[in-house]
Amino acid sequence: MGKHFGNLTKIRHVVTYSISPFEQRAFPNFFSKGIPNVWRRMTTSFFKVAPPMILMYTTYTWGNNVHEQGKKKNVDDFENDE
Template identity: 70%
Template sequence: MGKHFGNLAKVRHIISFTISPFEQRAFPNYFSKGIPNVWRRFTSSFFRWSPQVTLMYLTYTWGNNVHQQGKRKNPADYANDE
């Protein structure tokens, strides 16, 4: 009853080559080219994003400190309770 999935069309004049998974190298040039490339890309963009991250961190910690101080009770309000 009809064609099966994968055989729906007849493709002609296309040649495809594949490498066996047993012949592929999982991490070619990982230590010689990969790590130096990551370091180069990190150092080239570090000064672009680090000021924003530092400013956001300082703003976040300042906001948390102000919030914690706002939740405290004022000891002067309870000085004459006895």
Template identity: 45%
Template sequence: MAGGKWMGWWGHLGAPKQRGIVTYTLSPFEQRAFAGALHQAIFNTFRRVTGQAFYIAVPLGAAYGIYTWGKENHQWRLSKAGHAAHGDDH
């Protein structure tokens, strides 16, 4: 009681009853929040990876090719044949 007048239960402060509001509930026994989550995760991940594979594989392949070419070229330039081809006297 506040000031001699009962104001109702929590949230019902004497205002007119609300109309047109619909609420739905679902039994906890009917909820399956993770139903099929692992199955969907596997196939969704596969689909996403295969969709992005071209954008990842091509630059990685190009970078690997440039790296191996550079390593081989560097080793050749350090060799006797490389020095002779470029006329280095070192």
């Protein structure tokens, strides 16, 4: 009843290879190459990412403190009220 989805057309001069999922290794060289590569990438990008994040965090905390102080009432304004 027609062709299946993966075989709708035939492309000439294109060769594809595949390996069975049962023959693949899930984590090849994970500990010997993967973790050092992650460490190298983190250390090289740290000085590009950390300063803006620190600046944004300090700005955020400063803004929250100013907002909280703005919500408080000044006690000296109400000391003569009865």
